[in-house]
Amino acid sequence: EPEPYGSREFAVTLEVPAGAPALDLKLVKGMLTVSSPSMRSVFSEWNASNPHAEVRDFDRIIAVNDVDTVREMEKELQNPGTITIRLRHPEKIPLTIEKRDRRLGIKLKGS
Numbered sequence: 001e002p003e004p005y006g007s008r009e010f011a012v013t014l015e016v017p018a019g020a021p022a023l024d025l026k027l028v029k030g031m032l033t034v035s036s037p038s039m040r041s042v043f044s045e046w047n048a049s050n051p052h053a054e055v056r057d058f059d060r061i062i063a064v065n066d067v068d069t070v071r072e073m074e075k076e077l078q079n080p081g082t083i084t085i086r087l088r089h090p091e092k093i094p095l096t097i098e099k100r101d102r103r104l105g106i107k108l109k110g111s
Contacts, residue, residue, distance in 0.1 A: 009062070009088045010053045012046050018080040032061040032073055034087070059087045 026035040034043065035057050043055035062068060063086040064076040076083060097104065 008091070009086065011084055011086045012043065012050075012053070012055060013082060013084045014042065014046065015082055016077075016080050027070065030070065032070060034059045034061065055087060056089065058090050060090065062086050062088050 026033050028035075034055055047054045061073060064073040065083055067073055067076055077085075
C-alpha cells in the first residue's frame with residue numbers, strides 16, 4: 001500500500017511490457033526527474049488508481065529496483081517486466097516577494 005499523498009517519499013510498481021519504448025528521462029543536477037510527457041503517460045494509470053500517492057512533474061526518481069545510481073536506474077528502466085520505482089516529491093517552500101512599485105532585480109523562470 002503506498003504511503004499517503006502528503007508523504008514526500010513513496011514507491012510505484014509498474015509492469016513494463018516487452019517492446020515498450022524506453023522512458024524519456026530528464027537529468028537535472030545529477031537527479032532523474034519526472035518531467036516529460038512520456039513519463040507522465042507511464043504513470044497516468046497509476047495516478048488514476050492511487051490519487052493519494054500521485055506521481056507529479058518534478059518528482060525525483062531515487063531508486064529503481066533497489067539500484068540508486070543514475071546509470072543503473074536508466075538501465076533498469078529499459079528492461080521489460082515488473083519494476084519498482086522509488087520517488088520523492090520535491091519540498092515546497094512558500095515564498096512571498098513584495099515589489100513595492102520598483103523592479104526586483106531578479107528574473108524568475110518556471111520550469
